[in-house]
Amino acid sequence: MKPTVLIPFGVGINSHEELGKAFEVAGADVEFIILNELLRNPDLLDQVQGFGGPGGFMMGDQLGAGQSARNRIKYSDLNAKLGEKFDDSNFPAYIVCNFLQAVAKLELGPVPMGTVANDSGKHETKQWDTAVNPDCETVWLKYLRDYDGPVFAPISHGEGNIQMPADSLARVQDENLVALTYEDGYMCDFFRSSRGHRYNPNGSVANIAGLGWNNNIMLFPHFERLQRDFQRPDRARVIEETGTASGNYQPTYLMFKAAVELMQTQVK
DSSP, X not given: OOXXXXXXXXXXXXXXXXXXXXXXXXXXXXXXXXXHHHHHOGGGGGGSSEEEEOOXXXXXXXXXXXXXXXXXXXXXXXXXXXXXXXXXXXXXXXXXXXXXXXXXXXXXXXXXXXXXXXXXXXXXXXXXXXXXXXXXXXXXXXXXXXXXXXXXXXXXXXXXXXXXXXXXXXXXXXXXOEEEEEOSSHHHHHHHHHHOSOOOSSOOGGGEEEEEETTEEEESSOXXXXXXXXXXXXXXXXXXXXXXXXXXXXXXXXXXXXXXXXXXXXXX
16 A cells, blocks of 8 residues: 555645655655645544645735735644644655745744745746755655755745744754755856856745755755656756656655655555
8 A cells, every 4th residue: 555645735726736746756645635625624634644735826926825824724723733743753744835934934843934035036936956964864855865966956936035033043053954955056057157156046044945854844946846857957968978868857756755655654
Protein backbone atom coordinates (compact mmCIF):
# COMPACT_ATOMS: atom_id res chain seq x y z
CA MET A 1 0.00 0.00 0.00
CA LYS A 2 1.16 3.49 -0.82
CA PRO A 3 0.99 6.36 1.66
CA THR A 4 -1.62 9.03 0.98
CA VAL A 5 -1.14 12.78 0.99
CA LEU A 6 -3.99 15.24 1.45
CA ILE A 7 -3.84 18.46 -0.60
CA PRO A 8 -6.49 21.20 -0.31
CA PHE A 9 -7.50 23.38 -3.22
CA GLY A 10 -10.06 26.06 -4.01
CA VAL A 11 -10.19 29.76 -3.00
CA GLY A 12 -7.88 30.48 -5.93
CA ILE A 13 -5.25 27.79 -5.23
CA ASN A 14 -3.97 26.61 -8.61
CA SER A 15 -0.73 24.76 -7.89
CA HIS A 16 -2.33 21.72 -6.28
CA GLU A 17 -2.04 19.48 -9.34
CA GLU A 18 1.70 20.12 -9.75
CA LEU A 19 2.16 19.39 -6.06
CA GLY A 20 0.13 16.22 -6.35
CA LYS A 21 2.19 15.09 -9.32
CA ALA A 22 5.44 15.56 -7.36
CA PHE A 23 4.11 13.31 -4.59
CA GLU A 24 2.83 10.72 -7.08
CA VAL A 25 6.16 10.52 -8.95
CA ALA A 26 7.83 9.92 -5.57
CA GLY A 27 5.48 7.01 -4.83
CA ALA A 28 2.48 8.40 -2.91
CA ASP A 29 -1.24 8.48 -3.60
CA VAL A 30 -2.89 11.90 -3.46
CA GLU A 31 -6.32 13.02 -2.37
CA PHE A 32 -7.45 16.53 -3.28
CA ILE A 33 -10.02 18.23 -1.09
CA ILE A 34 -11.72 21.60 -1.29
CA LEU A 35 -10.39 23.75 1.54
CA ASN A 36 -13.89 24.46 2.86
CA GLU A 37 -14.48 20.72 3.29
CA LEU A 38 -11.24 20.37 5.23
CA LEU A 39 -12.30 23.30 7.41
CA ARG A 40 -15.50 21.42 8.22
CA ASN A 41 -13.78 18.09 8.79
CA PRO A 42 -10.13 18.52 9.80
CA ASP A 43 -10.02 14.97 11.23
CA LEU A 44 -9.58 13.81 7.63
CA LEU A 45 -5.89 14.53 8.24
CA ASP A 46 -5.85 11.58 10.64
CA GLN A 47 -6.64 9.25 7.72
CA VAL A 48 -3.56 10.14 5.64
CA GLN A 49 0.20 10.09 6.12
CA GLY A 50 1.19 13.53 4.85
CA PHE A 51 0.00 17.00 3.89
CA GLY A 52 0.66 19.37 1.03
CA GLY A 53 -0.19 23.04 1.53
CA PRO A 54 -0.09 24.56 -1.99
CA GLY A 55 -0.23 28.06 -3.34
CA GLY A 56 -0.63 29.67 -6.69
CA PHE A 57 -3.23 32.40 -6.64
CA MET A 58 -5.01 31.84 -3.36
CA MET A 59 -7.42 34.74 -2.84
CA GLY A 60 -6.15 36.20 -6.13
CA ASP A 61 -2.59 36.28 -4.74
CA GLN A 62 -3.18 39.83 -3.64
CA LEU A 63 -1.15 41.27 -0.79
CA GLY A 64 -2.85 39.97 2.32
CA ALA A 65 -4.03 36.73 0.69
CA GLY A 66 -2.36 34.77 3.47
CA GLN A 67 -4.17 36.84 6.06
CA SER A 68 -7.51 36.03 4.44
CA ALA A 69 -6.72 32.30 4.44
CA ARG A 70 -5.45 32.62 7.99
CA ASN A 71 -8.79 34.04 9.10
CA ARG A 72 -10.67 31.12 7.58
CA ILE A 73 -8.45 28.57 9.31
CA LYS A 74 -7.94 30.39 12.63
CA TYR A 75 -11.59 30.28 13.61
CA SER A 76 -12.10 26.63 12.75
CA ASP A 77 -10.99 23.32 14.23
CA LEU A 78 -8.46 23.01 11.41
CA ASN A 79 -6.15 25.44 13.21
CA ALA A 80 -5.56 23.07 16.13
CA LYS A 81 -5.39 20.02 13.87
CA LEU A 82 -2.69 21.58 11.70
CA GLY A 83 -0.73 22.47 14.82
CA GLU A 84 -1.01 18.88 16.02
CA LYS A 85 0.17 17.48 12.68
CA PHE A 86 3.04 19.94 12.32
CA ASP A 87 4.27 18.77 15.73
CA ASP A 88 4.25 15.12 14.60
CA SER A 89 7.64 14.24 13.12
CA ASN A 90 6.12 11.16 11.47
CA PHE A 91 3.68 13.27 9.44
CA PRO A 92 5.69 15.26 6.85
CA ALA A 93 4.13 18.46 5.52
CA TYR A 94 5.16 20.49 2.48
CA ILE A 95 4.02 24.10 2.81
CA VAL A 96 4.63 26.55 -0.03
CA CYS A 97 3.79 30.05 -1.25
CA ASN A 98 0.35 31.27 -0.11
CA PHE A 99 0.07 28.45 2.41
CA LEU A 100 3.37 29.59 3.93
CA GLN A 101 1.87 33.05 4.34
CA ALA A 102 -1.17 31.58 6.09
CA VAL A 103 0.86 29.26 8.36
CA ALA A 104 3.16 32.14 9.34
CA LYS A 105 0.20 34.34 10.24
CA LEU A 106 -1.37 31.47 12.19
CA GLU A 107 1.90 31.24 14.17
CA LEU A 108 2.14 27.54 13.35
CA GLY A 109 5.69 27.75 12.03
CA PRO A 110 8.81 26.97 14.05
CA VAL A 111 9.29 30.62 15.14
CA PRO A 112 7.31 33.87 15.05
CA MET A 113 7.63 35.24 11.54
CA GLY A 114 5.71 37.07 8.88
CA THR A 115 5.67 37.90 5.17
CA VAL A 116 5.56 41.31 3.53
CA ALA A 117 5.66 42.65 -0.02
CA ASN A 118 8.77 41.95 -2.09
CA ASP A 119 11.35 44.67 -1.70
CA SER A 120 11.43 44.96 -5.50
CA GLY A 121 7.91 46.35 -5.33
CA LYS A 122 6.59 43.88 -7.90
CA HIS A 123 5.54 40.29 -8.42
CA GLU A 124 8.64 38.12 -9.01
CA THR A 125 8.42 35.14 -11.37
CA LYS A 126 11.70 33.43 -12.30
CA GLN A 127 13.93 30.51 -11.40
CA TRP A 128 16.59 31.11 -8.77
CA ASP A 129 19.61 29.33 -7.38
CA THR A 130 19.16 27.98 -3.87
CA ALA A 131 21.59 26.44 -1.41
CA VAL A 132 20.73 23.51 0.87
CA ASN A 133 21.70 23.70 4.53
CA PRO A 134 23.22 20.24 5.16
CA ASP A 135 22.76 20.67 8.91
CA CYS A 136 18.98 21.13 8.72
CA GLU A 137 17.50 17.83 9.90
CA THR A 138 14.15 17.90 8.09
CA VAL A 139 13.56 14.68 6.14
CA TRP A 140 12.91 16.65 2.94
CA LEU A 141 16.64 17.33 2.63
CA LYS A 142 17.78 13.76 3.36
CA TYR A 143 19.08 13.11 -0.16
CA LEU A 144 20.06 16.70 -0.97
CA ARG A 145 22.67 17.32 1.72
CA ASP A 146 25.41 15.93 -0.52
CA TYR A 147 23.75 16.67 -3.87
CA ASP A 148 26.36 17.58 -6.46
CA GLY A 149 24.96 20.24 -8.74
CA PRO A 150 22.94 23.43 -8.80
CA VAL A 151 19.58 23.46 -7.05
CA PHE A 152 17.19 25.64 -9.02
CA ALA A 153 13.62 26.41 -8.00
CA PRO A 154 10.90 28.57 -9.54
CA ILE A 155 9.41 31.39 -7.50
CA SER A 156 6.24 33.33 -8.22
CA HIS A 157 4.95 35.71 -5.59
CA GLY A 158 4.32 39.31 -4.66
CA GLU A 159 4.54 38.79 -0.89
CA GLY A 160 7.52 36.47 -0.51
CA ASN A 161 9.62 38.62 1.78
CA ILE A 162 10.13 36.52 4.93
CA GLN A 163 10.78 38.66 8.00
CA MET A 164 11.18 37.72 11.65
CA PRO A 165 12.32 39.29 14.94
CA ALA A 166 16.01 39.18 15.78
CA ASP A 167 15.52 36.48 18.41
CA SER A 168 13.63 34.30 15.92
CA LEU A 169 16.37 34.74 13.34
CA ALA A 170 19.01 33.81 15.92
CA ARG A 171 17.05 30.69 16.83
CA VAL A 172 16.53 29.42 13.28
CA GLN A 173 20.22 29.94 12.57
CA ASP A 174 21.48 28.45 15.85
CA GLU A 175 19.16 25.43 15.61
CA ASN A 176 19.73 24.92 11.87
CA LEU A 177 16.07 25.40 11.03
CA VAL A 178 17.01 27.24 7.84
CA ALA A 179 16.52 24.64 5.10
CA LEU A 180 17.30 26.68 2.00
CA THR A 181 18.77 30.06 1.15
CA TYR A 182 18.96 32.05 -2.06
CA GLU A 183 22.49 32.16 -3.42
CA ASP A 184 24.63 33.64 -6.15
CA GLY A 185 24.97 31.19 -9.03
CA TYR A 186 24.04 30.26 -12.57
CA MET A 187 20.92 32.40 -12.83
CA CYS A 188 22.73 35.40 -11.40
CA ASP A 189 25.37 35.05 -14.08
CA PHE A 190 22.62 34.75 -16.68
CA PHE A 191 20.91 37.97 -15.57
CA ARG A 192 23.93 39.90 -14.34
CA SER A 193 24.62 41.93 -17.47
CA SER A 194 21.10 43.31 -17.70
CA ARG A 195 19.84 43.23 -14.13
CA GLY A 196 22.88 43.53 -11.95
CA HIS A 197 24.10 41.41 -9.08
CA ARG A 198 20.90 40.25 -7.43
CA TYR A 199 20.13 36.79 -6.11
CA ASN A 200 17.49 37.34 -3.42
CA PRO A 201 14.22 37.79 -5.33
CA ASN A 202 12.21 39.31 -2.52
CA GLY A 203 14.40 40.68 0.29
CA SER A 204 13.86 37.88 2.80
CA VAL A 205 15.97 38.27 5.93
CA ALA A 206 19.31 36.43 5.74
CA ASN A 207 18.36 35.25 2.21
CA ILE A 208 16.07 32.62 3.75
CA ALA A 209 14.08 30.69 1.14
CA GLY A 210 12.71 27.97 3.40
CA LEU A 211 12.61 26.55 6.92
CA GLY A 212 12.54 22.94 8.09
CA TRP A 213 11.37 21.53 11.41
CA ASN A 214 9.73 18.32 12.73
CA ASN A 215 10.17 16.84 9.23
CA ASN A 216 8.10 19.65 7.74
CA ILE A 217 9.35 22.12 5.15
CA MET A 218 7.90 25.55 4.42
CA LEU A 219 9.31 27.53 1.55
CA PHE A 220 8.63 30.06 -1.17
CA PRO A 221 10.45 28.34 -4.07
CA HIS A 222 8.01 26.07 -5.93
CA PHE A 223 10.02 22.87 -6.30
CA GLU A 224 6.81 21.11 -7.30
CA ARG A 225 6.75 23.22 -10.48
CA LEU A 226 10.20 22.06 -11.61
CA GLN A 227 9.97 18.29 -12.06
CA ARG A 228 11.71 17.52 -15.37
CA ASP A 229 15.17 18.39 -16.64
CA PHE A 230 13.78 20.07 -19.75
CA GLN A 231 12.35 22.75 -17.43
CA ARG A 232 15.79 23.61 -16.05
CA PRO A 233 17.25 26.99 -16.94
CA ASP A 234 20.52 25.23 -17.82
CA ARG A 235 18.90 22.51 -19.95
CA ALA A 236 21.25 23.26 -22.87
CA ARG A 237 24.18 22.42 -20.62
CA VAL A 238 22.43 19.24 -19.45
CA ILE A 239 21.84 18.14 -23.05
CA GLU A 240 25.46 18.83 -23.91
CA GLU A 241 26.68 16.76 -20.97
CA THR A 242 24.17 13.91 -21.03
CA GLY A 243 22.62 13.95 -24.48
CA THR A 244 19.09 14.40 -23.15
CA ALA A 245 17.04 16.54 -20.79
CA SER A 246 14.07 14.21 -20.46
CA GLY A 247 14.74 12.83 -16.96
CA ASN A 248 13.34 13.76 -13.58
CA TYR A 249 14.79 16.92 -12.09
CA GLN A 250 16.66 15.27 -9.24
CA PRO A 251 16.44 17.93 -6.46
CA THR A 252 12.63 17.89 -6.64
CA TYR A 253 12.39 14.12 -7.01
CA LEU A 254 14.81 13.43 -4.16
CA MET A 255 13.07 15.94 -1.88
CA PHE A 256 9.68 14.29 -2.28
CA LYS A 257 11.12 10.76 -2.35
CA ALA A 258 12.63 11.21 1.12
CA ALA A 259 9.35 12.45 2.59
CA VAL A 260 7.28 9.70 0.94
CA GLU A 261 9.64 7.05 2.29
CA LEU A 262 8.97 8.33 5.81
CA MET A 263 5.23 8.35 5.15
CA GLN A 264 5.48 4.74 3.97
CA THR A 265 6.61 3.67 7.44
CA GLN A 266 3.30 4.96 8.82
CA VAL A 267 1.02 3.01 6.48
CA LYS A 268 -1.06 0.50 8.41
